[in-house]
Amino acid sequence: MADLLNLVAVLLPAAYVAIFGLYLRHFLNSDESPGFAGSAALFGVLGLHSLYMVLLGIETQHFPIATQAEFFSLLALSVGASYALAERWHRDANTGVFFVAIVLAFQLLSALYGGDPGAIPERTRNPVYSTHVILTVFGFAGLTVSSLYGLMYIMLSQQLKSRQLGLIFRRLPPLSVLEKLSKAAMTSGVVLLGLGLALGHYVAFAQYGQLNLLDHPTILVADVAWVGYTAGLIVSRARGLSGTQMGYFALFGYLSFMAAMAVVLTQFGAFHTFQ
Amino acid sequence: MMPASSSLKLLTFSHKNTSLTERDRLAYTYDQIVDFIPRANAELGGELGIVSTCNRTEFYRYGPTLDDLWAELGPLVADFKDLDLDSIGSPVGKRGVEAARHLFRVSASLESMALGENEILGQVKDAHRLILEADTDSSTIERLFQFAVRAGKDVRTDTALCEGTVSVSSVAVDLAQKIFGDFSDRTILLLGAGETAETAAQHFSADGASDFLVVNRSRDRGAALADKFNGRFAPLDDLQQALAESDIAVVATGSQEPLITRQMLQDVTQKRRHDSTFLIDISNPRNVEPSAANLPSVYLYNMDDLQSVVNANKEARREEIPKVESIIDHYVEEWEHWLQQQRVTPTISTLARYFEDARQRELDRHDGLSEDERSRLEAFSKGLIKKLLHDPITNLREAVDENALSSEELEFVWSLYNLRDFEDGNHED
Incomplete structure (x- = not known):
């Protein structure tokens, strides 16, 4: 089993490289005939990736979220799965190249961090803690997807406004679709992240009692980001925001979240570290 | 054949x-x-x-x-x-x-x-x-x-x-599709009821639009155009309300003053909760204040803008010609190669049968050979024929691979051995 898992761990980045190539070709060329092979291949590889994560968990007797390699692999899977669902929904594979590039980057990071996992933290055998991590990662993936669709909206809108209609204009789906996908991804990201954070608070409370958030800036940043996203969604529903405003919100909300996390992790260290 | x-x-x-x-x-x-x-x-x-x-x-x-x-x-x-x-x-x-x-x-x-x-x-x-x-x-x-x-x-x-459209009306529809996707649940406002507005409506209708709202100074003409497209009519005084209800507006009137001002559109976007509005101003002089294009959810194209997109698309197509020519060159080569193969394959097989026939006839002329002598002669003649044919057949195949075989050269091979007569059964010793 271990040999098989090692083999799949090597094959996955290679498979994502191949799929990236298919999506890139699809984006650059104008083939709009039905039955794009890349879509089926992506679903196949995501299936294999999911199976790999499950078998890895069974083999090592823990949820595969203990190491940096496992974390990045889960991140790759969650972004890939979120995109694949979006592609199924709006039946357009032209945006795939951007998402598969992110999936590939995360999976390559996972491969770089691979190797001997060492001692596996006991908490990764706890289903509640692990569900917290998985929900948080999937929530984060939703926000990633939302920000990328937001960016595409801004780019396409700018081309339409400037009347400089290039490749972006020709290949991206309509603004209305990009807006809908960005909003849907953000909503599901906020819901999943909210559930993940709530479970995280529960686990922390059960383990450590009452937490002072100022002592744990990682949690504070995640909570603030969640509140910001939720407020943004409520405002957009109540008052109405233009597609461009939503695009900027999705993009800069995400970048601010990432920047804040990066500062906190480098300055203060993580609340729970990965090996 | x-x-x-x-x-x-x-x-x-x-x-x-x-x-x-x-x-x-x-x-x-x-x-x-x-x-x-x-x-x-x-x-x-x-x-x-x-x-x-x-x-x-x-x-x-x-x-x-x-x-x-x-x-x-x-x-x-x-x-x-x-x-x-x-x-x-x-x-x-x-x-x-x-x-x-x-x-x-x-x-x-x-x-x-x-x-x-x-x-x-x-x-x-x-x-x-x-x-x-x-x-x-x-x-x-x-x-x-x-x-x-x-x-x-x-x-x-x-x-x-074949990318990009090259007519003004198709470009307008293309742009609208790039903003809204399909038109099934979109409202198209026709400001003006002349021929231009009607042509534009036909294009949108052909692409799936069904909800038309006509605003015109003259009620009779406006209502007539609305009827043609199963749409609604509204008087010019209700223009702001009509804009608020519409996703796409085709502006084609003879008015000498802008009918749609920036301020009006600013109010409209508030009412529309900042949903996108696409304005196609094909009036001369323009009927939409150009500064309205700076509003965040407003996309405004006038006749010159549409024409410049058409020109850009045409130019982009022209730039693709060298790539297209190289694809055509490739298929011309494939065709030539295939054609020569079709010509040379029957030539080779007829040539082989011709030599085999000659060998067989020559053997038949030698009666009274022992079993052993005949079998040695068979082996010798087969070997000889094989050697004699090896170079011509190899050269024919190589000439095909290099696209270097002309019809005349191939015809020469046929006439050299009278292969056509041989095929027709008229071959003589």
Whole structure:
């Protein structure tokens, strides 16, 4: 089993490289005939990736979220799965190249961090803690997807406004679709992240009692980001925001979240570290 | 089997060399093509394929070379179409590789009036299907059309020749689609009820729009246009409300002052909760204040903007021509290679049978040989024939691979050994 898992761990980045190539070709060329092979291949590889994560968990007797390699692999899977669902929904594979590039980057990071996992933290055998991590990662993936669709909206809108209609204009789906996908991804990201954070608070409370958030800036940043996203969604529903405003919100909300996390992790260290 | 001296020839009547009236007279329906092909093949020998569209009628014939194909084919066409041959101008003729190249260029739409149009590929596909339906032995010409369809497909998938639209009204619809996707749940406002607004409405209607709102100074004209598209009419005083209800506005009035101001649109976007609004101002002078284009969810295009998109699309298509030409070159090479293979394979097999026949006849002349002597002579003669044929066959195959074998050279091989007589059973010792 271990040999098989090692083999799949090597094959996955290679498979994502191949799929990236298919999506890139699809984006650059104008083939709009039905039955794009890349879509089926992506679903196949995501299936294999999911199976790999499950078998890895069974083999090592823990949820595969203990190491940096496992974390990045889960991140790759969650972004890939979120995109694949979006592609199924709006039946357009032209945006795939951007998402598969992110999936590939995360999976390559996972491969770089691979190797001997060492001692596996006991908490990764706890289903509640692990569900917290998985929900948080999937929530984060939703926000990633939302920000990328937001960016595409801004780019396409700018081309339409400037009347400089290039490749972006020709290949991206309509603004209305990009807006809908960005909003849907953000909503599901906020819901999943909210559930993940709530479970995280529960686990922390059960383990450590009452937490002072100022002592744990990682949690504070995640909570603030969640509140910001939720407020943004409520405002957009109540008052109405233009597609461009939503695009900027999705993009800069995400970048601010990432920047804040990066500062906190480098300055203060993580609340729970990965090996 | 088609003689090695067979060749491909094309006669074309197109928008480049024939008037519309002549093209109309020469146009073939699909049923006529299926009827005419077997008739022409029986009369002239060889294989015929016909491409007939509103811009061209072209005859592609592969078969024994005729000095003047139109002199032979013209009377058949005149008889079939019941027209006076003298009333039709002369076709442009091409032969061999240039004829094949022409068909591939047609399929790629390089020969079309509108560069990069898509319809022609479907018409070449139909021409290919009709050759098959004509139910005659047309394997070579059928293969030529197969190559043409493949070339046309490759051009459309591997180049941007057919991308972007090249008419103002199509560009307007394209832009609207890029903002809203489909129009099934979108409202189209027609400000003005003239011919321009009606034409625009027809384009949007053809692309799925069904909810039209007409605003016009004159109630009668406005209501009449609204009725035509099962839409609603609103007076000019209700323009702001109409804009708030609409996703797309086609502005085509004769007003000398802007009817839609920036302030009006600012209020409208608030009412629309910042949903996108696409304004197409095709009035002269402009009827939408240009500064309205700076509002975040407003996309404003005037006539000049649309025309510049058309020009850019045309230019982008022209820039793709070298890529298209290289795809066509590739298929011309493939076609030539295939054709030479078709010619050389029967030559090699006939040559081999000719030598085997000679060997057998020579052996039969030696009676009274013992079993052992005969078997040694068999082995010797087979070896000798094999050696004698090795170089000619290898050279023929290499010449095909290098596209270096002419019809005349191949014909020379046939005449050198009287292979045609041998094939017909008239060979003498």
